[in-house]
Amino acid sequence: MNVKDNILVLDYGSQYTQLIARRVRELKVHSEILPWDAPVETILSRHPKGIILSGGPASATAPGAPTIDGRLLDGSVPVLGICYGMQLLAHVLGGKVRKGASAEYGASVVRVTAAGNPLLRGLPATFQAWMSHWDEVAAVPTGFSVHAESESGAPAAFSGRDGKVLALQFHPEVVHTEGGLDVLRNFLFDVCRCEESWNLSGWVDQMTSEIAAKVGGDRVVCGLSGGVDSTVAAVLTSRAVGDRLECIFVNNGLLRKDEARSVLDLYREKLKLKVHYVDASQTFLSRLEGVVEPERKRKIIGETFVRVFEAKAAEIGGAQWLLQGTLYPDVIESGFKGKGASVIKTHHNVGGLPDDIAFGLLEPLRDLFKDEVRAIGALMDVPGAILGRHPFPGPGLAVRCLGEVSPGRLDVLREADAIFAEEIVAAGLYDRMWQAFCVLLPVRTVGVMGDVRTYAEAVVLRAVHSQDGMTADWVRLSPELLDRVSRRICNEVEGVNRVVLDVTSKPPATIEWE
Ligand SMILES: Nc1ncnc2c1ncn2[C@@H]1O[C@H](COP(=O)(O)OP(=O)(O)OP(=O)(O)O)[C@@H](O)[C@H]1O
Ligand SMILES: O=c1[nH]c(=O)c2[nH+]cn([C@@H]3O[C@H](COP(=O)(O)O)[C@@H](O)[C@H]3O)c2[nH]1
Ligand SMILES: NC(=O)CC[C@H](N)C(=O)O
Ligand SMILES: [Mg+2]
Numbered sequence: 001m002n003v004k005d006n007i008l009v010l011d012y013g014s015q016y017t018q019l020i021a022r023r024v025r026e027l028k029v030h031s032e033i034l035p036w037d038a039p040v041e042t043i044l045s046r047h048p049k050g051i052i053l054s055g056g057p058a059s060a061t062a063p064g065a066p067t068i069d070g071r072l073l074d075g076s077v078p079v080l081g082i083c084y085g086m087q088l089l090a091h092v093l094g095g096k097v098r099k100g101a102s103a104e105y106g107a108s109v110v111r112v113t114a115a116g117n118p119l120l121r122g123l124p125a126t127f128q129a130w131m132s133h134w135d136e137v138a139a140v141p142t143g144f145s146v147h148a149e150s151e152s153g154a155p156a157a158f159s160g161r162d163g164k165v166l167a168l169q170f171h172p173e174v175v176h177t178e179g180g181l182d183v184l185r186n187f188l189f190d191v192c193r194c195e196e197s198w199n200l201s202g203w204v205d206q207m208t209s210e211i212a213a214k215v216g217g218d219r220v221v222c223g224l225s226g227g228v229d230s231t232v233a234a235v236l237t238s239r240a241v242g243d244r245l246e247c248i249f250v251n252n253g254l255l256r257k258d259e260a261r262s263v264l265d266l267y268r269e270k271l272k273l274k275v276h277y278v279d280a281s282q283t284f285l286s287r288l289e290g291v292v293e294p295e296r297k298r299k300i301i302g303e304t305f306v307r308v309f310e311a312k313a314a315e316i317g318g319a320q321w322l323l324q325g326t327l328y329p330d331v332i333e334s335g336f337k338g339k340g341a342s343v344i345k346t347h348h349n350v351g352g353l354p355d356d357i358a359f360g361l362l363e364p365l366r367d368l369f370k371d372e373v374r375a376i377g378a379l380m381d382v383p384g385a386i387l388g389r390h391p392f393p394g395p396g397l398a399v400r401c402l403g404e405v406s407p408g409r410l411d412v413l414r415e416a417d418a419i420f421a422e423e424i425v426a427a428g429l430y431d432r433m434w435q436a437f438c439v440l441l442p443v444r445t446v447g448v449m450g451d452v453r454t455y456a457e458a459v460v461l462r463a464v465h466s467q468d469g470m471t472a473d474w475v476r477l478s479p480e481l482l483d484r485v486s487r488r489i490c491n492e493v494e495g496v497n498r499v500v501l502d503v504t505s506k507p508p509a510t511i512e513w514e
Pocket of ligand 2: 298329330333345346347348349391392393394395435469470506509510511512513
C-alpha cells in the first residue's frame with residue numbers, strides 16, 4: 001500500500017479515538033494510533049506529519065493523569081488536542097483547567113470569536129458541535145489565543161506556537177459536529193501539509209494477504225450472523241483461505257421474528273459460502289433463565305456462543321481459527337483497549353469471550369467502523385440486501401428484553417418489533433436510518449382496554465440516525481407513523497398496553513438499552 005504521509009493519534013482513552021483515525025483515513029491519509037505513554041522515540045520514529053491527542057475520561061489536573069512529553073510540543077510537528085487533549089495542552093503549557101459549572105454532553109453551539117485559527121477556516125460564525133465533557137479550560141497558556149467559545153463561555157478553540165499547537169474542546173471527529181470533517185481537513189492539508197495517499201481497495205489487498213499468511217494451511221470457522229460485519233469478514237477471508245472456511249449460523253433463541261429462516265435463505269440465494277445451521281436456542285435460554293443484570297446476560301451469551309462454535313467445529317473436522325465480524329465500536333465499548341477507556345458494555349464477541357477459548361481469533365475488521373465495512377463489502381460485491389441491513393447485536397433480543405428473558409416476553413417483543421419494522425419499511429424509511437427497534441420494559445402500567453382494566457408491560461420505540469454507532473441522534477418520526485405503530489402494537493400484541501418513544505441521543509444514552 002502506498003503510504004506517504006502518516007498522522008499519529010495518541011490515545012487518552014476516548015470512546016472516539018478510532019473515529020479520529022477513521023476520519024483521517026476518510027480524507028485519504030494514513031493514520032495510526034499509539035497509547036499516550038508511547039516513548040517519544042517511538043512516536044518520532046513513525047515520522048508523523050501531525051499528531052492528534054484524543055479525548056479521555058481523566059481530568060488533566062488529577063494526580064497521575066495521562067500526560068504528554070514536552071518534546072512533542074516544540075512546534076516541529078503540528079499537534080491538535082481534542083477535548084481531554086485540549087485540557088491537557090492547557091494544563092502542561094501553563095494554562096488553567098477546572099471543573100466547569102455544568103457538563104456539556106451532546107449537541108452544543110460553538111461561536112467563533114476571533115479570526116486566525118486555521119482549523120476554523122470556512123466554518124460559519126456559529127455552528128453546532130458535539131461535546132462530551134465536564135472540565136473546561138479557564139485560562140489558555142501565555143502566548144496562546146482563543147478563537148471560539150462554547151455556550152458556557154469557555155474556550156472551544158485555541159492555538160499558539162505559530163499555529164503549530166492547536167486545541168478544540170468539541171469533537172470534530174463525530175458526524176454530528178457541523179463542519180467537523182472540514183476542521184480535520186484543514187488540519188491535515190493546511191496545517192500538516194499532508195497529501196492524499198491512502199484508500200480502501202489497498203486495505204482489502206493488504207488484509208487478504210495478512211489473513212493468508214496468518215492462517216497458513218489451517219482451517220477457519222466463522223460465526224456468521226446474517227449481519228453486515230460477519231458477512232463481509234467471511235467474504236474477505238474466503239478470498240484468502242478458499243474452502244478451508246466453514247461458516248456457522250447460530251439460532252440463539254434471541255433472534256427476531258422469522259430471522260433464522262430468512263437469513264439462511266439469503267445466504268443460499270446470494271452467496272457461495274458454506275453455512276452450517278445450529279439451533280442452540282434451548283441452551284441459551286436455559287442459561288439466561290432468571291438473569292436480569294445486563295452485563296451478566298452479555299457474558300453468558302458470549303461464552304455460550306463460543307461453546308457452540310467449539311462443538312460444531314469439532315463435529316465438522318476441527319478448526320484452529322474463529323473468524324468474527326468484530327468492529328472497532330465493539331472493542332472500545334468493551335473497554336478492551338485498557339489504556340484508560342471505560343467499560344460501557346461488554347460486547348458478546350469481545351469482552352464476553354471466555355478465557356479458555358479453543359481457537360485463535362481472526363478479526364480482520366477490528367479497526368474499522370460499519371460504514372467503512374459497508375464500503376469494503378461493496379468493493380467485494382457483497383449483495384446490497386445484506387450490506388443495507390440495520391445492525392443487530394449478537395446478544396439480540398436479550399438486551400432489548402429488559403429484566404428477565406423468558407420465552408413469553410421474547411415473543412411479545414418479537415411481535416411488537418416486527419410491527420415497528422414493517423411500518424418503517426412501508427413508510428420508505430428503512431434505508432434512511434441506522435436502526436429502528438423495540439425494547440420491552442419490565443414496567444407494568446395500568447390501562448383500559450375494552451372497558452377492562454389492564455396491568456401490562458410497556459414497549460419503547462427506538463429509532464436512531466448514526467454513521468458509525470459511536471454517536472447517534474433519535475429519528476424525528478412523524479406523529480402519524482408513531483400513532484399507527486402505537487395503535488397496532490397495543491391492538492395486535494397481547495401483553496402490551498402502552499407504547500413510548502425514546503428521544504435520547506448518544507451520548508448521553510447508548511443506542512441499545514442494555
Ligand atoms: N447468530 C449468530 N451466529 C453466529 N455468529 C454470530 C451470531 N450473532 C453474532 N455473531 C458473531 O458475533 C459478531 C458480532 O456481532 P455483530 O452483530 O456486531 O455483527 P454482525 O451481526 O456481523 O453485523 P451487524 O452489526 O450488521 O449485525 C458477528 O460478526 C459474528 O461473528
Ligand atoms: O455485535 C454486537 N454485540 C453487542 O454486544 C452489541 N451491543 C450493541 N451493539 C450494536 O452496536 C451499536 C452501538 O450500540 P450501543 O450504542 O448500544 O453501544 C448499535 O448498533 C448496537 O445495536 C452490539 N453489537
Ligand atoms: N471527552 C473528554 O475528553 C472528557 C475530558 C474530561 N474528562 C472532561 O470531562 O472534561
Ligand atoms: Mg449482528
